[in-house]
Amino acid sequence: MIGLIKDIFYLLIILLAALTGFSKWNILSKAFKTLSVLLLTTFLFETAALICAYVFKNNALVYNIFAPVELLFFTYIFADLFKEKVTANIIKAAGILIAFFIIIASVFVLRGRMINTLSIIIKSTFFIIVSLLKFREMLGDPEHENIVREPVFWLCTAVLLFFTINILFWSSYDYLGQTKSKIMGSFFDILYYSNLVFYTMLWYSFVVIKYNQRQHNIVNG
Amino acid sequence: MDKPVIYILITGTIILILLAFFIVGFIVEYRRRRKMFLAEKNEMQNKFEHEQLRSRLEIQEQTFNHISQEIHDNIGQVLSLVRLQINTLGEHLSEEKINITDDLLGKAIKDLRNLSHTLSTDRIKELGIFEFIKQSLIPLEKSGNYKIVFTADSENFTVNNESALIIYRIIQEVLNNILKHAKATEIFINLKSTQNKNHIIIRDNGKGFEKSIINTSEGIGLKNIMARAKLIGATLNVSSAQGCGTTIEIII
Numbered sequence: 152m153i154g155l156i157k158d159i160f161y162l163l164i165i166l167l168a169a170l171t172g173f174s175k176w177n178i179l180s181k182a183f184k185t186l187s188v189l190l191l192t193t194f195l196f197e198t199a200a201l202i203c204a205y206v207f208k209n210n211a212l213v214y215n216i217f218a219p220v221e222l223l224f225f226t227y228i229f230a231d232l233f234k235e236k237v238t239a240n241i242i243k244a245a246g247i248l249i250a251f252f253i254i255i256a257s258v259f260v261l262r263g264r265m266i267n268t269l270s271i272i273i274k275s276t277f278f279i280i281v282s283l284l285k286f287r288e289m290l291g292d293p294e295h296e297n298i299v300r301e302p303v304f305w306l307c308t309a310v311l312l313f314f315t316i317n318i319l320f321w322s323s324y325d326y327l328g329q330t331k332s333k334i335m336g337s338f339f340d341i342l343y344y345s346n347l348v349f350y351t352m353l354w355y356s357f358v359v360i361k362y363n364q365r366q367h368n369i370v371n372g
Numbered sequence: 373m374d375k376p377v378i379y380i381l382i383t384g385t386i387i388l389i390l391l392a393f394f395i396v397g398f399i400v401e402y403r404r405r406r407k408m409f410l411a412e413k414n415e416m417q418n419k420f421e422h423e424q425l426r427s428r429l430e431i432q433e434q435t436f437n438h439i440s441q442e443i444h445d446n447i448g449q450v451l452s453l454v455r456l457q458i459n460t461l462g463e464h465l466s467e468e469k470i471n472i473t474d475d476l477l478g479k480a481i482k483d484l485r486n487l488s489h490t491l492s493t494d495r496i497k498e499l500g501i502f503e504f505i506k507q508s509l510i511p512l513e514k515s516g517n518y519k520i521v522f523t524a525d526s527e528n529f530t531v532n533n534e535s536a537l538i539i540y541r542i543i544q545e546v547l548n549n550i551l552k553h554a555k556a557t558e559i560f561i562n563l564k565s566t567q568n569k570n571h572i573i574i575r576d577n578g579k580g581f582e583k584s585i586i587n588t589s590e591g592i593g594l595k596n597i598m599a600r601a602k603l604i605g606a607t608l609n610v611s612s613a614q615g616c617g618t619t620i621e622i623i624i
Contacts, residue, residue, distance in 0.1 A: 286398055293406040298399060308395055315391055319384045326376070334377060 157343065158201050164347060165194045168354035175360055182231040183302060183360065189224040190353065196220070211266050215257040218267065219250040222274050225310070226250070229281045232303060233288060242281055249277055268321045275314035275321070282310040302356040309352035316345040420603045424534060427541040442487055450480045501536040502526050502563065505543060509561075512547070519558045528565035531624065535604045539572060539622070542600050546574045546620055549593045554578025554618065572622040580612045 172179065172187025179187065196217040203210035226246025230239040253270040285307045295301045320342050327335055457473040496504045502524045513520045531539060543561065550556050556578030564571050594610065601608045601622055612618035 290398070290402060290405060293402055293409045296406070298402045298406075311395075312388075312391060315387060316384075319380075319387065323380050327380075 161343065161347060161350075162194060162197055162201070164350045164354065165190055165197060168350050168357065169194055171354055171357040175357060178360060180231070182228045183357070185224060185228050185231070186306070186353065187357075189221065189228070190350075192220060192224070193217075193350075215267060218257065218270060218274065219253045222246060222250045222253065222277075225278060225281075228306075229278075229285065232285060232306075234292070235288070238284065238288075245277060249273055266324075268324055271321045272318055275317040278310050278314045279318070282307040282314075286311075300359050300361075302360050305352050305356035305359065309349050309356070312352075313345055313349035316342070320345075416603070420534075420538075423600060423603050424537060427537050430541065431537075439487055442483065447480050447483050447487075450476050450483070454480070496536055496540060497533050501531065501539060502529075504536075504540060505561070505563075508540075508544070512551075512559075518556070520561070521559070522561045524563040525565050529563045529570050530565075531570060535624070538600055538604050539624075542597050542622060543572065543574065545593060545597050545600070549597075550574075550576045550578060550618075552593075553581070556617070570624040572624075573619065574621075575617065575619040577617045580614050580616045580618050582614060583610070583612065 169187055169190035172183065172190060176184065176187065196213055200210040200213040200217075203213050223246060226243060230242045230246070233239040233242065249270075253267065253274065256270050257267050285303070289295075289298070289303065289307075298304050320338060323338075327338060454473055454476045457469055457476065461469055499507070505524075506522060509520050509522055512518055547559070550559060554576050556576035558577045560573070560575040562571075562573040562575075564573070597620070598608050604624060606622050606624040609621040609623070610618070611621075
């Protein structure tokens with residue numbers, strides 16, 4: 152029962168983040184509009200995953216479908232955030248390549264029945280690099296008066312933290328799953344809370360978007 | 373708990389602590405760079421205002437020189453002639469002499485009116501940059517030493533008054549360089565606009581110069597032009613070679 156409440160709470164946080172995004176739709180930049188759509192998609196996938204977990208006791212298939220979708224969304228979001236067109240194009244190309252790899256691995260190797268941990272690690276590494284590059288770009292052009300009030304800062308921080316924890320978790324998942332199944336519960340708790348923190352940060356990135364930012368978006372296309 | 377699990381936990385904790393330090397470090401560094409960025413911006417603004425003031429003073433000085441020359445060479449001469457005419461009138465009033473005197477006085481009045489226009493400090497605002505440049509080229513053309521071709525895309529080439537003043541000073545500086553060093557007979561000036569960018573192209577058929585000269589004391593004029601261009605966010609392209617003339621392009 153507690154597990155179900157935790158899952159529903161988690162879904163509500165994602166839904167809240169998505170709705171906050173949609174409520175500010177008119178003043179959002181292209182990247183954050185895409186993020187709103189991604190959050191709604193995430194909500195739908197996570198709901199499907201929850202139902203599959205309770206009904207079929209296996210939701211790997213849902214996550215195997217969701218992984219490339221999420222990857223492509225985030226690739227598009229980050230490519231749009233970069234001012235340098237070359238970097239944006241490299242990110243797009245790399246994102247599509249990794250998505251292709253994930254699909255091949257999920258469909259032909261794991262047949263959709265198991266969690267594709269290698270793909271998750273590759274995807275996480277990719278987003279850690281991309282978020283660090285964005286941090287670097289922000290340092291090179293300190294145009295914002297208060298960086299902590301900038302949505303891009305919260306998006307990058309969320310991505311960096313979440314995907315780092317993802318790497319730590321999934322790189323030890325196979326070992327712990329096979330030998331120390333008793334402590335896996337605690338590790339899943341860490342993953343659960345890191346997910347909560349991630350979506351809360353994404354929600355906050357929408358909260359800090361000011362209405363006067365519209366002008367900024369229009370000016371910057 | 374087993375050793376591998378402890379290792380995993382310790383590694384994870386260390387990495388997360390490092391990430392937290394990274395985020396805090398980023399915010400601190402960002403704020404430091406922001407301060408530097410603002411200081412640089414202020415400095416640029418100050419430089420721009422200083423340059424604007426200097427340009428105004430230079431134009432004012434040129435205007436005064438022009439007025440002094442006009443009074444001495446033109447109006448003074450005309451009025452002297454009027455005086456001579458009046459002195460030679462005597463008792464018999466000749467209609468011809470009166471007409472000549474009248475014409476001379478009319479010319480003096482016209483010249484004075486022109487001079488009063490020249491005195492206006494906001495002439496660039498009144499005339500617009502194209503007309504202002506055109507008028508400043510007239511004496512150069514009148515000298516007979518140069519063939520000057522001035523073309524401008526007045527529909528698309530738009531700049532604010534502050535930048536217009538600096539652009540005018542840049543063109544003047546380039547022309548000074550041509551007069552002093554180039555030994556040119558033809559000067560082409562073109563103001564055009566393409567893809568949201570303004571281009572000012574000044575070309576001469578003079579002796580040209582080696583690009584290495586830019587970094588020497590002889591290249592001070594060009595350095596001034598570069599400094600002025602930087603103030604209005606413009607870039608400067610110089611193409612020249614010995615005996616092949618010079619083309620200077622300013623892109624805003």
